[in-house]
Amino acid sequence: MLDHLVYATPDLAATAADLAARGLKLSEGGPHQGLGTRNLLAGLGLGRYLEVIGPDPDQPRPQVARPFGIDMLTAPRLVTWAIRKADLDPADSVAMSRTRPDGVVLRWRLSFPESGDGVVPFTIDWGRTPHPSADAAEGARLIALTATHPEPAAVTREIEGLGAQLDVLPGPVQLRAVIATPGGEVTLR
Template sequence: MTIDHLVYATPDLAGTVEALRAQGVPLVPGGPHVGRGTRNHLAGLGDGTYLEVIGPDPEQPEPQEPRPFGIDDLTAPRLVTWAARVSGFPDRELLGPVPMSRRRPDGVLLEWELAFPPGGDGLVPFLIDWHDSPHPAESLDHSVRLVSFHGVHPDPDRVAREVAALGESLEVRRGERPGLEAELATPKGSVVLR
């Protein structure tokens, strides 16, 4: 499994960042996604992986389209999906690639492309190609570690096949409602994101 990052979406970015910091997750500002109405904070998880906490950016006008990851419909923070890092996109049915960029607080411009599997409920990852941009995890604190990460779904075999079709793997356990769960080890103890 090549986890680039986990996406924890929230309707209240400042409140969620404060709550996670209090639990020992050293989130730092990532930057705004101009025109999309969002901004993020990041924390390293070791092994070139990071946590992205993304939510509405009060400094941007309302976007013309809905914010990504269902942020506009959220009532509480949720681990909504994950990204798998690739170098070039596989020859599969994907939506995209979509070029993206953001400027870090230190002024460095990051540029990347995303491609999304059709349909889905977040368990099948979207793909990210950073091209020549520095990877965000390189400059992050790594005092937090990703201990475990898995999916839950009523049809775990189907989800596992869809993930495998992208060249990735994910443990998927049988459960009533689709979802993701990650356990983080922080200096203050264990944090579980769902």
């Protein structure tokens, strides 16, 4: 089951302003302490959401690279997507957390695929923590998620092996999401 899309940016405030001008309302998610990032969220319907993630100006620059290649970006990019899986093996996953603006701490586990190009999703297990879509900004709906990849058949098999589905066509590595908003459609690449 699709959990969320990850739209990474080198400038969170500028990207949020651009998306708002295009009709996509975002709400504050919160900081990822120690990673130097914070996120903004938009609900996409059906328990799914968009995560817009970028550098957090209120945190010092981290000792390691920020996740999702944020430090290398020159423009916002739809970098990957996540599918929800219950009971991820602690030996094969990473524990993470963040604190919402209301003080609630969210805790989850992630497991990343071997291919790091973003077309194959990572898996996420929210355990007993509240799901971020429950308090994300409302009003948007995911219409389509598609991808291109130089090896579409192999990538499709890997995605299906995770229990997910995605239309993957031949081409350079790229994800594409079309989101309906009250102001019209927003396409993220």
